[in-house]
Amino acid sequence: xxxxxxxxxxxxxxxxxxxxxxxxxxxxxxxxxxxxxxxxxxxxxxxxxxxxxxxxxxxxxxxxxxxxxxxxxxxxxxxxxxxxxxxxxxxxxxxxxxxxxxxxxxxxxxxxxxxxxxxxxxxxxxxxxxxxxxxxxx
Amino acid sequence: xxxxxxxxxxxxxxxxxxxxxxxxxxxxxxxxxxxxxxxxxxxxxxxxxxxxxxxxxxxxxxxxxxxxxxxxxxxxxxxxxxxxxxxxxxxxxxxxxxxxxxxxxxxxxxxxxxxxxxxxxxxxxxxxxxxxxxxxxx
DNA sequence: GTGATTGCAAATCTTTTGCACTAAA
DNA sequence: TTTAGTGCAAAAGATTTGCAATCAC
Numbered sequence: 001x002x003x004x005x006x007x008x009x010x011x012x013x014x015x016x017x018x019x020x021x022x023x024x025x026x027x028x029x030x031x032x033x034x035x036x037x038x039x040x041x042x043x044x045x046x047x048x049x050x051x052x053x054x055x056x057x058x059x060x061x062x063x064x065x066x067x068x069x070x071x072x073x074x075x076x077x078x079x080x081x082x083x084x085x086x087x088x089x090x091x092x093x094x095x096x097x098x099x100x101x102x103x104x105x106x107x108x109x110x111x112x113x114x115x116x117x118x119x120x121x122x123x124x125x126x127x128x129x130x131x132x133x134x135x136x137x138x
Numbered sequence: 139x140x141x142x143x144x145x146x147x148x149x150x151x152x153x154x155x156x157x158x159x160x161x162x163x164x165x166x167x168x169x170x171x172x173x174x175x176x177x178x179x180x181x182x183x184x185x186x187x188x189x190x191x192x193x194x195x196x197x198x199x200x201x202x203x204x205x206x207x208x209x210x211x212x213x214x215x216x217x218x219x220x221x222x223x224x225x226x227x228x229x230x231x232x233x234x235x236x237x238x239x240x241x242x243x244x245x246x247x248x249x250x251x252x253x254x255x256x257x258x259x260x261x262x263x264x265x266x267x268x269x270x271x272x273x274x275x276x
Numbered sequence: 277g278t279g280a281t282t283g284c285a286a287a288t289c290t291t292t293t294g295c296a297c298t299a300a301a
Numbered sequence: 302t303t304t305a306g307t308g309c310a311a312a313a314g315a316t317t318t319g320c321a322a323t324c325a326c
Binding site (some may be wrong): 157159160161162193194195196197200218219 | 305307308309310315316
């Protein structure tokens with residue numbers, strides 16, 4: 001069997017109609033071939049450098065936004081002034097470690113949110129986020 | 139009965155040991171005497187101007203942060219790069235209107251979150267936020 | 277080739293900070 | 302007085318954008 005390092009990323013790009021450029025493939029590989037991940041633009045830019053993928057920070061931002069619009073990523077906002085991008089796009093929730101700024105998925109099936117008021121007239125629910133903020137200590 | 143326009147704000151400031159300066163009183167009055175509110179620093183600065191309370195944007199930021207640290211406000215993060223401050227500091231959740239960027243409280247008693255995994259070892263839950271994101275349309 | 281994509285630097289936006297000035301106690 | 306608080310302008314971060322150069326098709 002041949003090694004096809006970019007296959008998953010390539011397929012994802014194709015499936016959403018984004019031209020598979022060197023940097024999109026490189027970033028896609030980093031994002032999609034390492035299990036579920038939560039990264040900031042800065043994080044990903046650093047990882048790209050280490051992995052030898054040459055890409056500017058501006059392009060990392062643009063790419064993350066394009067991937068998010070295309071539904072390949074999900075943006076998670078838990079802290080003012082910093083966006084996280086989550087490779088897990090299915091319904092789920094998050095633990096947020098306040099001391100380290102890191103995120104951890106909570107499977108959606110596991111959580112039950114009851115008695116939410118109905119969406120106000122003229123609107124519909126696009127997403128329900130549950131964020132469990134954790135502090136260090138007992 | 140005498141009119142005591144700053145009473146509520148004054149009491150709150152005293153209760154947390156913040157010196158009641160002209161601008162803190164002015165901002166406090168705007169914040170605490172208008173029912174539950176969700177404001178950004180920019181919002182509040184604008185409202186202060188209109189109300190004739192002269193205060194710089196920097197001081198608005200500083201004041202919002204001090205009030206939040208003192209427990210008079212609660213910071214709500216729903217959008218990247220923008221912080222909302224909520225005058226309702228009791229446990230509750232939020233509707234977020236994506237199209238307008240506005241927030242609406244959902245009373246906590248009304249919502250039941252079941253089966254949340256326990257806080258990981260070495261941590262404890264500081265807060266559980268439920269954000270119901272609404273889009274315009276049905 | 278031709279249009280999409282990228283890189284870079286500059287621009288934007290929100291928020292914070294340093295410091296001289298002002299006001300509360 | 303004495304010390305906390307304020308305003309302003311500059312600084313700091315995160316993110317976006319304009320445009321010429323580059324790459325995918």
